[in-house]
Amino acid sequence: MRQSLLQRRGLVYFLGVIGPGLVVMLADTDAGSVITAAQSGAIWGYKLLLLQIILIPILYVIQELTVRLGLVTGKGHGELIREHFGRGWAWLSVTTLVVASMGALITEFAGIGGVGLLFGVPLWLSVGMAVIFLSIVAWTGSYRSVERVAILVGGFELAFVVVAIWARPQPSEILAGLVQIPWKNPDYLYLAAANVGAVIMPWMIFYQQSAIVDKRLTIHNLHAARWDTAWGALITQVIMGAVLIATAATLGQTHPGLPLDTVQQITHALTPFLGKTVGAVFFGLGMVGAGMVAAIVVSLATAWGLGEVSGYRHSLEHHPLEAPWFYAIYTIGIVLGGLLVISGVNLVALSIAVQL
Amino acid sequence: MNALLLPIVLGFLYLLALKALPNPYRLHGVYAVVVGAIVLITSGFGVFAVLNVLL
Numbered sequence: 298m299r300q301s302l303l304q305r306r307g308l309v310y311f312l313g314v315i316g317p318g319l320v321v322m323l324a325d326t327d328a329g330s331v332i333t334a335a336q337s338g339a340i341w342g343y344k345l346l347l348l349q350i351i352l353i354p355i356l357y358v359i360q361e362l363t364v365r366l367g368l369v370t371g372k373g374h375g376e377l378i379r380e381h382f383g384r385g386w387a388w389l390s391v392t393t394l395v396v397a398s399m400g401a402l403i404t405e406f407a408g409i410g411g412v413g414l415l416f417g418v419p420l421w422l423s424v425g426m427a428v429i430f431l432s433i434v435a436w437t438g439s440y441r442s443v444e445r446v447a448i449l450v451g452g453f454e455l456a457f458v459v460v461a462i463w464a465r466p467q468p469s470e471i472l473a474g475l476v477q478i479p480w481k482n483p484d485y486l487y488l489a490a491a492n493v494g495a496v497i498m499p500w501m502i503f504y505q506q507s508a509i510v511d512k513r514l515t516i517h518n519l520h521a522a523r524w525d526t527a528w529g530a531l532i533t534q535v536i537m538g539a540v541l542i543a544t545a546a547t548l549g550q551t552h553p554g555l556p557l558d559t560v561q562q563i564t565h566a567l568t569p570f571l572g573k574t575v576g577a578v579f580f581g582l583g584m585v586g587a588g589m590v591a592a593i594v595v596s597l598a599t600a601w602g603l604g605e606v607s608g609y610r611h612s613l614e615h616h617p618l619e620a621p622w623f624y625a626i627y628t629i630g631i632v633l634g635g636l637l638v639i640s641g642v643n644l645v646a647l648s649i650a651v652q653l
Numbered sequence: 654m655n656a657l658l659l660p661i662v663l664g665f666l667y668l669l670a671l672k673a674l675p676n677p678y679r680l681h682g683v684y685a686v687v688v689g690a691i692v693l694i695t696s697g698f699g700v701f702a703v704l705n706v707l708l
Contacts, residue, residue: 355691355695358687358688359663359666359691359692362666362667362670362688365678366669366673366674369678370673377669377673380673381668381672382665382668386665389661390662393658397655397658400655491702493656493695493702494655494656494659494699497663498655498659499658499659502662516678
């Protein structure tokens with residue numbers, strides 16, 4: 298009895314700490330990463346699946362550094378660079394963040410808009426609704442409420458696991474593909490590098506450290522925060538792997554050369570194999586979840602990061618009137634990204650440029 | 654773009670883990686070498702991909 302009470306208390310404590318790692322990892326498999334994973338499976342079958350597994354500990358090792366830095370110093374990544382290397386380096390670093398975030402936001406909205414188009418919803422409506430929703434989430438919530446919404450929308454990415462199972466992958470083919478590594482082929486190496494770029498992203502480092510600070514976690518939470526990061530790394534790579542398996546088991550067998558640069562192209566290619574419900578509806582749900590959680594994370598990372606370097610108030614715990622710059626930067630990024638996508642710029646070329 | 658920014662961001666992260674943390678949280682010993690290798694390989698891979706496309 299006493300032991301079960303202790304266990305329950307342990308679980309409640311753990312649930313209170315998890316979040317920064319889980320959310321950043323759900324955002325890691327964003328709209329662009331989903332497209333990279335789909336291309337990997339279609340072109341190379343299961344030959345890039347091992348890389349997804351290898352990237353789990355690598356993701357953990359890198360993000361765990363942000364956990365230590367955030368918990369021990371109580372400061373964000375931008376602020377620490379400013380303190381230890383000076384303002385110039387801090388601005389350089391946060392500029393890379395802004396550039397990467399803007400690019401990422403465009404791919405997220407392109408993904409969300411692409412799903413809308415599949416179901417006859419015009420771009421301006423789907424992207425416009427996403428922009429409004431994302432703004433309301435931040436403007437009206439505290440850190441914890443925003444985190445809960447992020448986990449909920451990111452959870453839709455689990456729809457990709459259903460798609461992968463529905464694609465009926467053959468275990469023997471998966472095993473065979475896992476150990477075939479054509480590392481001398483430059484095209485293979487290029488797509489492998491694109492996968493690394495899709496899994497390890499600059500804004501993740503800024504986000505997780507700032508989120509730990511805004512959540513007011515301390516060094517006493519180190520153990521649970523590490524588990525949060527480890528579980529997140531596993532889950533995000535299961536999702537990447539699921540997308541790869543879904544296209545490897547279907548397109549990889551028959552049409553490995555199909556162009557798969559947009560959501561529409563991928564779902565059109567998958568539907569003959571999986572039917573409309575799984576090929577379009579489930580894939581679309583996963584894509585919207587991926588794009589939405591990444592849009593929240595990328596925008597928050599930017600608003601926190603710029604605040605850490607320039608010194609304006611930067612916390613979701615503040616009311617928008619108390620931290621106007623923080624909320625303005627968050628919103629401007631989202632609105633600009635949404636407008637660019639609605640304006641109809643060449644999204645494929647842009648997405649590729651961002652992912653590289 | 655992401656790949657070109659990785660060396661900067663991962664580089665700073667690694668340096669901060671070496672410089673900004675008190676013991677026992679500071680990166681040290683074998684683990685510091687392992688993490689350094691991971692940072693180098695990961696950033697190098699990204700830059701390789703970009704050069705591959707541009708050249």
